Amino acid sequence: MPHSDHQSALVLFSGGQDSSACLAWALERFERVETIGFDYGQRHAIELTLRAGLRAAFSELKPLWAKRLGEDHCLDLKALGAISQTSLTTDIAFKMQEDGLPNTFVPGRNLIFLTFAAAIAYRRGIRHIVTGVCETDYSGYPDCRDDTIKALQVALGLGMERRFVLHTPLMWIDKAQTWALTQELGGEKLVEIIRDQSHSCYLGARDVHDWGHGCGTCPACALRADGFSRWRTTQK
Secondary structure (H helix, E strand, O other), X not given: OOOOOOOEEEEEOOOOHHHHHHHHHHHHHOOEEEEEEEEOOXXXXXXXXXXXXXXXXXXXHOHHHHHHEEEEEEEEOHHHHHHHOOOOOOOOOOOEOOOOOEOOOOOOHHHHXXXXXXXXXXXXXXXXXXXXXXXXXXOOOHHHOHHHHHHHHHHHHHHHOOOOEEEOOOOOOOHHHHHHHHHHHHHHHHHHHHHHHOOOOOOOOOOEEOOEXXXXXXXXXXXXXXXXXXXXXXXX
């Protein structure tokens, strides 16, 4: 049922490390938290199959989180993958393009995700939308930048005549700091849940590593592994 209060949030929840950290962040702050995922024809669609297990694990970790965690939404946006022709949606090698962006960049992805999320939030009576975009430790995607998110917040508010607040708790922290935030929010148990049950690998591989599952060589695995290693060093 729709919520008319301003203490509800909608989290863009892919099943990856960053969105999992954002879900924990939102559960600590808002009285009601819903999640939304997107099937856009990604090669690593396995992330979508892990979302339910992660939500269940979060609920088991803290009674308060179980009370606050609300409905999940998953939207079919395969048209985005069909028109993008990137290495995230097509079986081609990862490489840098002439424009300086990696070919993992899916043009308009976060703009589209947030627009659809806002449409769901509008219907559900939710003001706060949480996303794990970051421009500190990332692949250079322009739709992850703080300026982009701020501009989109204005555009969504004007276009829907509704004041949305787009939260980006990871915007100015790197992957090591994201692991630290995870520990702060839910202790070592939450670190274990996100390490073992979330998915970041662009190839959809589930090989076992000390930092989680993945191929170990794609850009997403490299960022996750480096961040985990640097964070663990601070724990010694």
